[in-house]
Each structure stands twice: as C-alpha cells, then as structure tokens.
Amino acid sequence: MYHNCHTVLLTFHFMIFILSATNKIYEVNAVLTIPPKKMLIINILDILKRYSDEEHRLSQKDILDILENEYSMKADRKAIKRNLMNLIEFGYNIEYSESIRTNKAGEEETIYTDWYLVRDFSDAELRLLIDGLLFSKHIPYSQCKELIDKLKGLSNKYFDAKVKHIRNLPENMPSNKQLFWVIEVLDEAISKGKQVSFTYNEYGTDKKLHPRLDSEGSVREYIINPYQIVATNGRYYLICNYDKYDDVSNYRLDLITNIQLLNTPIKPMKKVKGLERGFNLPKHMAEHIYMFTGESVPVRFRANSNLAGQIIDWFGTDVNFIDDNCETVEVRVTVNQQAMLYWALQYGQYVDILAPQDLRDNVKAAAMEILTDKEDTLVIDF
Numbered sequence: 001m002y003h004n005c006h007t008v009l010l011t012f013h014f015m016i017f018i019l020s021a022t023n024k025i026y027e028v029n030a031v032l033t034i035p036p037k038k039m040l041i042i043n044i045l046d047i048l049k050r051y052s053d054e055e056h057r058l059s060q061k062d063i064l065d066i067l068e069n070e071y072s073m074k075a076d077r078k079a080i081k082r083n084l085m086n087l088i089e090f091g092y093n094i095e096y097s098e099s100i101r102t103n104k105a106g107e108e109e110t111i112y113t114d115w116y117l118v119r120d121f122s123d124a125e126l127r128l129l130i131d132g133l134l135f136s137k138h139i140p141y142s143q144c145k146e147l148i149d150k151l152k153g154l155s156n157k158y159f160d161a162k163v164k165h166i167r168n169l170p171e172n173m174p175s176n177k178q179l180f181w182v183i184e185v186l187d188e189a190i191s192k193g194k195q196v197s198f199t200y201n202e203y204g205t206d207k208k209l210h211p212r213l214d215s216e217g218s219v220r221e222y223i224i225n226p227y228q229i230v231a232t233n234g235r236y237y238l239i240c241n242y243d244k245y246d247d248v249s250n251y252r253l254d255l256i257t258n259i260q261l262l263n264t265p266i267k268p269m270k271k272v273k274g275l276e277r278g279f280n281l282p283k284h285m286a287e288h289i290y291m292f293t294g295e296s297v298p299v300r301f302r303a304n305s306n307l308a309g310q311i312i313d314w315f316g317t318d319v320n321f322i323d324d325n326c327e328t329v330e331v332r333v334t335v336n337q338q339a340m341l342y343w344a345l346q347y348g349q350y351v352d353i354l355a356p357q358d359l360r361d362n363v364k365a366a367a368m369e370i371l372t373d374k375e376d377t378l379v380i381d382f
Helices: 036-051 060-071 077-089 123-134 141-152 157-163 179-192 281-287 305-315 337-346 357-377
Strands: 010-019 025-034 094-102 108-117 194-203 209-211 222-232 235-242 249-252 256-265 296-304 320-322 328-336 351-355
Touching: 036 060, 036 077, 036 108, 060 077, 060 108, 077 094, 077 108, 123 141, 179 194, 179 222, 179 235, 179 256, 222 249, 296 305, 296 337, 305 328, 328 337, 337 351, 337 357, 351 357
Parallel strands: none
Antiparallel strands: 010 025, 094 108, 194 209, 194 222, 194 256, 222 235, 235 249, 296 328, 296 351, 320 328
C-alpha cells in the first residue's frame, strides 16, 4: 500500500498466481485503485491515529483542515460526522462529547466534538515497553531500534517528543543476530513438547562468538529438553535439561546458534532433579540470582540492616529476617550455593555467612585468594 499526503487515490499492488491447464504457474501484476470518496473514512481514521488522544481531542473542523492540508481532500462536516459514526459502528473505540446549542433559527441542535481514538496502549505503557528494550543487553542494536520505532507507531505524533531524549542504545555491545530465531524455535519447541539441538558459544578476546568444543576438539552438540524462557539481569535464559544429565540447566539465549527443532519428545519434568513437583518460576528465579545451575540450599547469613531493600531485590519477599538488632539482621533464604558465593563476595564487607559451613569456608578461601593474588602481583607506586 502506498500513501503520501498529496495523493487522494489508494492503490494496492499485488500478484495473482494463475494455475494453467498444464499446471504451470503464471504471475500477473494487478492494480486496485480506491476512488477518493472511499478514501475519506480511511484518512479520517489515519488522522485520529496520528493526531488524537485523550489530551489532544479534535473537532470536526480540525479534521476538515487536516484533510485539506495534508491529504488534499475536501469534505463537509456531515460527511465527517457520518464517517466517524461508521468507524464507531465498525468497532473502533472512538470517544466524543455532545452538547446542545441553539442555532440561528432558534432550534436546538446537538453538537458532536472532542473526537479522539482510545488506544490499546497508554503512553506510560509504551514507555515501559520501550524502556525494557533500551535496558536489554541481548537484542542487537538494529533490531532494538526497529522494535522501538514500531512501538512508537502505536501512539501519535505527540508521543515521540516524550521519549526522544531517552537514549541507551550502544552500538558496540556484542550481539547475536540469530536471537529472534532462537526465541521463535524455542517457543515452538516448548509449546509442542519437543527437544531442540543447538551450538552453545562463548566470547573470545576477538569479541566474536566461538562454539564450545567437546573432548575431541569438535563442536559440541547440545540436545536439550526446554521448559521455560525467562528474562533476568537484562538477558534471556532458557531453563531446561541437558538430555544426557538429570539436573536443571540454564543457558543464555544470546549465546545460542544453529538451533534446530527435533521430533523427539522432551524428557518429563518429573524425571529432572529439582523439577519432580513441577516448575515454580518465582521460586526458581529467587534461588538462582545469577542463573547458575545446581541445587539450592538453605543459607543463613548476617547483614547490615540497611541492606534489607537490596536483599529483597535479590532474593524476593520469601526471604526471612530474624533477630534484627537495628544494626544487623540475620537472613534466611534458600538459594543456589554457587550464586550465593558470588553474592557474598559482592557484599563482602556487609555480610557474614553463618551456614552452611562449607559455603562459609569457600567465601573465606575466595577472599583470601583475591587478597593473596593482589599482594603477589599488584605493585602500586604512589
């Protein structure tokens, strides 16, 4: 469909495929032109989409002026009102106000004005969706920009001014152009209960993806039972089972390439360690704060009381606070042990691991190793 503001005809170009008696297919170009009068209702709808919302309402005169100035089309107010009512009858959510006035003949008449199109998404909702794209770390720059432009198109010309000052699209971030295809295949696999195979990669110092290799130096093929896609820490992860093992695995979608949908059914969750009773997404995410694989264990630690907000941000509201003495508080949470090790190192000076003992020992050993390595290798001359 082709449209510009100086054209009053709408022309559709399409292909007709004709099957002949000899089963040969012929392609025929066809052109369909809509007369100007039929275009009026389409242009009015376009004006409502581009120029109206609850804060920017249009009178029939406003619509007439835009029609003439931008669409080179003239109409009278009766035609405008008739087509607006037709749009409402067709199911478009269009609001307007009515008022009574007395005309020159002394008769009362109803005036219809303040027309606007009620949108599927409010500006605040669109802004939230756009922010989600801006803060993502996994969507390639060009695709992210294209998606944002599509979201902007769901509002009107006034919306762009509200978001044009928001920028967070660095072009130098690593990206995997197969990401959307990976998501599409995984969605289909999960809905159909089928396995997938793929190559899993990691970045090298050349800033490019390199496939993981097996013990013989060949590209390793992963046969996976996919169960759920989640978004956390600005990235997509696949919660699944690596078929040759019996536990839960997590894989970053932006590191997956060469994915294929297989015909073999997935392994039932009840046969996967940790999923015997089904999959509880909020619980899984709270226990796997860095998306490490492995079992979750009960952990007790003491932390500064002013970290309560950050602890809830990381572990969710199922965390238990005990023995709050105003300065420190004991915290009890169930979490992946490897993830807890990294978290404790991150908040080291404010956190003291109480149990389990092996986690406490591992945190202490890691801290000592960091300190020893720094002392042995780092020379600072002031």
